[in-house]
Amino acid sequence: MFLPHTLSIFVFAALAFRPAEAAALPNNTASQVISIRSPDHFYDQIGANNFTFVKFFHPKCPHCQKLQKPFEQLSHPIRKYNHNKSIEADARISLAQVDASNRITEPLLRKHSPTGFPTLKLYRNSLLVAEYNGVRTTSHMFDFLLKSISLQDTPLFSHIHSESVLRQFLHAMSERPVILSVYPPPSSFVETASDMHTSTAPTVAFATVDNPALLIPNRTNNHVKRLLRRHGRLPLLAAASSASSFTVDAQYWFPDIRDGESLASFMHTVIRPEHEPIQLSHLTAPYVLHAERPMLLAFGQGDAPTWDVIYFLAHADAEPPKMLPVYMPVAKFREFAHYVGLNVSQLEDHDAFVEDWETQYVVYRAGNMEPIVSRYDPSMNVSGATWLYQQRQRVNRTFVDTYAGELMRFTHQQLKAMLSFDGRGVLLLTYTRHCRLCTKYESLMTKVAKVLKSHAGFVVVARVHVDKGFPFIAEVKDLEKIKNAPSIVWLSAGERVVVYDGAMSVQAVARFGREMAAVPAEFHRGIEWMNVTAAYGLVIGLGLIVTAQLLLRGKRRRFAKRQHVT
CATH class of the missing domain: 3.40.30.10 (Glutaredoxin)
Known part of the structure; x- marks a missing residue:
């Protein structure tokens, strides 16, 4: 009787020990969902060399409750993935979750999940790799993880040479922010992108394009004309807070639109997700x-x-x-x-x-x-x-909204706002109503605005009526110099008024505007559009005259030959 009794005790102990062992087994695998206990625990977890997929949730949130089962089932494909011998140790995946009902972890929620619950983010070496905003199923989340891990081994810059490659690139980037530049990219773009990739925004996908037209996803004639009318040139950069919304919400950077909107400032602000601070x-x-x-x-x-x-x-x-x-x-x-x-x-x-x-x-x-x-x-x-x-x-x-290549008609209030907040100089025509000479000056300034179209980021060509006197502008000095109308003056915030007293020709006034705006040398190319157009017209006209003369001479020779034969 002693042996069977001892045996039964042994069997009972074995059966009791077995579930405990099975429960303890996932602790040794990367596929277990780790519950974050404190901020230090969180940063130790995401600071590992491998990848950590984190779920920020609240137990009472219905969307979080619906996500709980697919997220837990994600451990099964991850276990198979991690046990694959071809997978390097630093490419393995861990699962973690942060409970918003825990007061200790509340600072983590405010910093890493500001928009609500649930939030799913992938980290590696304490850096955010990507955020998941797709369909919340196990298969879709696992595909997202594989794609994000594979993208970590790709070069910093992708090169796009056609519209089909652009579509493939945007589809592969999914919800990641994207910034595209013309090729070859500006040096400041390369420096800022490298800095963002290693420190501030490692989730951003950068690329260069062969053709600047690829930066404009909605390349309808009206859209391109609107951009050219406002800025006078095509953009050098295009960006969106997510690749999926690039064709709808792309924002553009032009090299000479605002002094304050540097390329680096544009890149750091445009990638912000909508409605997130x-x-x-x-x-x-x-x-x-x-x-x-x-x-x-x-x-x-x-x-x-x-x-x-x-x-x-x-x-x-x-x-x-x-x-x-x-x-x-x-x-x-x-x-x-x-x-x-x-x-x-x-x-x-x-x-x-x-x-x-x-x-x-x-x-x-x-x-x-x-x-x-x-x-x-x-x-x-x-x-x-x-x-x-x-x-x-x-x-x-x-x-104040301005358009490149057009003579703007400012009110006194718009002129004050332009000089106070815009930062560009104004090549201004002062005029009075019922003045014939003012009409001639206006025609001259209209042509000047077209010549200075490519300099829309440095100078605005405008007119303002001074029937009741010139408006007082605190930012501009020596306003008493503006005594007569019509007159052409240069106004810039913080500087003195400069009255133009040169020749009344389009080229001379345009040259005055460029000098006062201190236009950089790289923007001088192709500036005299009217002269270029006139030169092309002259060449084409001479070519037509020469062609007509040759055709006429050949016709006369054929006519003389017929007469001789006769």
Whole structure:
């Protein structure tokens, strides 16, 4: 009786031990879903040399509940993938999840999942590789992981030589931000792309194109004409926050449109996902804050925005004029906070100031003289929505739309806004109504505007009526020089008025405008469009005359030969 009893105890112990062993087995595999316990645990996990696919979720979220089973089933194909001997150790995949109901991990959610739940992101070596926004099934997520891992071994720049290759490239990039440049790319594009790939935005896909027309996905005649009318030339860069929306939401960079909108600033701001704020760092701040765009800045106490701040900033680009939402920790950017008028004098004295700090919002736009600055904090009597609506109207009033190659007709208010916020100089014609000489000057300036079409980023050709006197503009000095009408003057913010007193010819006035705008030498090529057109017309005309003479001479010879035969 002792042996069977002992045997039964042994069998029972073996059966009891076996499930525990099976449960412990996944701990040794990369396919187990790791529950993140703290921020340190999270950064240790994503800092590994292999890939980590992270799910940010909330247990009460219905979409998260629906995603739970497909995400857990993802461990089966990942286990087979990781056990493949041909897969290198640094190419294996781990699964992790961050619970939003855990207060300890709340800072991670604010920083890595600002738009809501669920959020799926792939990390490697503490860097974000890609974010998944596709169909939430096991097969689609696994295909996304394989594609993202394979793209890590591709070169930094892809080269596109046809429209079919462009479509393949956009399809392969899926939801990744893309930036395309003409070939050969500008040196600053290569430097900025390399910097973004290694430090600030490793998820961006860069490429170069043979033909600049490939940068314009909707290449209808009206679309191209609209771009040429506004900018005077085709773009050098095109970008979108995701490859799937490139054909619809592509944004363009032109080399000479705004002094403040540098190529690096454009590249750092255009890749931001829609309705998501930019969380500034000391690396990206110089590029973002010098972009020539209206921004809604939020100065908060923490390193990452709270949900209320994210919700408020989400309204910045909800409707035109779309502002760039930016979050700035006030402790890290106190000098800039002081620059825009916030009281941060007590910030250096004690840390309690930061704890008591309430988030304040500032509308800001980098300009030639003073930026548009308006501050809002929750203690104001007006609501945040009303304040934001008022600032949209204010930005609209200060934005002046200009077209390359056209003589703009400015009101006094538009001229003030142009010199205060645009940054370009104005080659201005002052005129009065019922003036015959003014009509001749206007015809001259219309031709000058066409000659300076390729310089739309440096100089604006315009006219303004001065029947009731010239408007007072605080940014311009020596306005008393403008005494007569019509007259041609150069106006630029922060500079003195320069009155043109040269020959009244198109070439002479255009040369004056280029000199005052300090147009770089590389933009001088092909500037005298009217002269070039006249030269081509002369050559074609002479060719037609010579051809006609030769045909006539041959006809006379044939006629004389017939007469001789007769």
